[in-house]
Amino acid sequence: MGLVLILVALIAFIVLATSRLKLHPFLALLAAALLAGFAYQVPTMEIVKTITGGFGGILGYIGIVIVLGTIIGVILERSGAAITMAETVIKLLGERFPTLTMSIIGYLVSIPVFCDSGYVILNSLKNALAARMKISVIAMSVALATGLYASHTFVPPTPGPIAAAGNLGLENNLGLVILVGLVVSLVTAFAGMWWANRFIGKDIPLEDNGAHVMDAEDYAQIRAKYGVLPSATKAFAPIFLPIGLICLGTLVNLPAKPVGEGFVYTLLAFLGQPVVALAVGLALACTLLRSDNKRQEFHDRVVEGIQAAAPILLITGAGGAFGAMLKVTPLGDYLGATLSALGIGLFMPFVVSAALKSAQGSTTVALVTTSALVAPLLPELGLDSEMGRVLCVMAIGAGAMTVSHANDSFFWVVTQFSRMSVGTAYRAQTLGTLMQGIAGIITVWLLSLVLL
Template identity: 75%
Template sequence: MGLVLILLALVAFIVLATTRLKLHPFLALLLAALIGGFAYGLPPADILKTVAAGFGGILGYIGIVIVLGTIIGVILERSGAAITMAETVIRVLGERFPTLTVSIIGYLVSIPVFCDSGYVILNSLKNALAARMKVSVVAMSVALATGLYATHTFVPPTPGPIAAAGNLGLEDNLGLVIGVGLVVALVTALAGMLWANRFLRQDDALLLEEAPSELLAQSESFEALKQRYGTLPSAWQAFAPIFMPIALICLGSVAAFPTRPLGDGLVLDVLGFLGQPVVALLVGLALACTLLEGENKRQQFHDQVVDGIVSAAPILLITGAGGAFGAVLKAAPLTDYLGQTLSALGIGLFMPFLVAAALKSAQGSSTVSLVTTSAMVAPLLPNLGLDSEMGRVLTVMAIGAGAMTVSHANDSFFWVVTQFSRMKVSTAYRAQTAATLVQGLAGMLTVWVLGLVVL
């Protein structure tokens, strides 16, 4: 029992350090790893070796993937590709289903672009659509936010799911993680959209800080939004940097199946090489370079690479520290004891979901929740009956479902949605926070059903 109390104390330390003490999650996780090493009685000479091995082990491969994915996201964000994606979806779906339209836009845009940035980019477009379709700004805001949130927590190359997959030993099989993640994210996006529809015909005057007419008057028209970005990229240019790497990674995974469905020899070697996440994302980066315009493209590319590296740095540090924390837990005697206890309870996939949800609700960051929980449960997978390849993939999905449950006042995304849509805080709790609860539960239910079928 003492071993479990130490683990609970370490988790409480991480939460308190990041919330009350305002310590960066990197330092909180690193300190938790060091404290845990001493608390579990590891030889002092081995503690730093374990921490260093855990830190370097997770970043040795996944680190490059995180940086490349972030750089692609920055280029797409700056080029207006998100607006092109939105325009393409509107052209296909028309204006009959307003919340579905913005939910799909968010679902697609957040695969490479952080949900916070995606919401800021698409906010004016969302307001313009609300005015054109004469529907509630609140409903459209929640539908967009939940669409963005869905792929943010489930689908690589978003850093959180990539880090979780790396911690669980899936760095060579991201194609399967992407495939399952797209399905689970779609269910959660639809669940969020259905919750948003509850506000579709409500009076925005009672739900917003300012009159809806004033808010919509401040927003740019769709044409003005397009002009702000200059010449927008074509639909092919906008979508290719996202979907080409995903297609290559998935093809590489399929080609590696024992039955060799796509052939052997040279075909297998080529698809195996191109399907490696680093190579696939380099192809995506090359395609993203076609979005650069103007005379000084080299300088633009340099600046956006620098911005991408700066954006990726905190995620890399958190991911590495999470790996260090997980390595200490794996080396501790806790693993066997906790594994036997949890396997006796028979809660399986619900265990990582509950841990991730507790961390998310307590400290606010979905990425920190994904990294910390995956590092924590990795050593326990055999005892939980989740040590198969699909078991690990579904564990990433269960952690992702927990990492979206729930977004409230300690989450930056909550305030981005609230402030940009001018919702009252009370409205945001009823609309946005409740929507993320619905999404998390819907995601976990989907993962549980998939587990019944494939495990």
């Protein structure tokens, strides 16, 4: 029992350090790893060695993937490709189903672009469409926000799911994570849209927070700021070609070897490695550079991407250190006997992730910390197969979106840009993410009945 109490105390320390004391998650996770070493009586000379080994081990492979994915996202954001993606969806779906259109736009844009940035970029488009179609701004805001949130939480190359997959030993099988993540995230996006539809016919007053009410003219000005927008092909290719290559790499490596083991296998297996696939995506993204000095522009975008990726890399590495420390303790054996008797399986990582998310606000921190915590327990949870690990990533992702409220920066981005009162935001956005989390874990559980 003492082993579990130590674990509970460590989780409480991480939550309090990041939420109340405002300690950066990187330092909080490193401190938790150090405290775990002493509390579980790991040999003193092994503590630092375990921490540094865990830190470097997770970043040795996943770190490059995170950086490349972030740089691609920055280029897409700065080039206006996100606007092109949004307008392409509108052309395909028309304006008959406004919340569905907004949800799908958010779902697609947030695969390469952080959900916070995606919301800011698309806010004026959302408001312009709401005014043109005479639809509640609240409904459109929730549809956009939950659509962005869905793929942000489940689908690589978004950094959070990549880090969780790496912690659970799936760094060489991201294609399977992507395929399952696309399914689970689509269900959660529709759950968010369903919640958004509750506000379509409601006349909820917006806050006068001093923000300018954007309309169609403002959207036209923002669109014009980018100059000539890239074509749909150029906008979608840097993200969807790498995803396709990664998925192909996973398929050709199946035990049945569907393409044999000749040249085609070697080529697809090489291109399907996430680092190589994202390098191809980055090369395609370079076609979106439009300044007269493309070398300088590319340099600037790479610098922006590295700066954006740095905190995620540090948190991911510290999460790996924390997980490595837990692996060398007797905690796994003890919890194995307890958890296997309870038979809670996928619900354990979901509950831990949801508790961390609700307490400290960051989806990425919840994904990284929970995956590091759960990794040593996979055999005891009955999730030690390849598909078991993938579904564990999905369960953690479902928890990591439950719920977005006042300690989450995304909550305030949605609230302020949509001019919702805090009370309205809790009813619309926070409860919407709760519906998404519940829909996510139910979907993962149903998949486990078929796939495990």
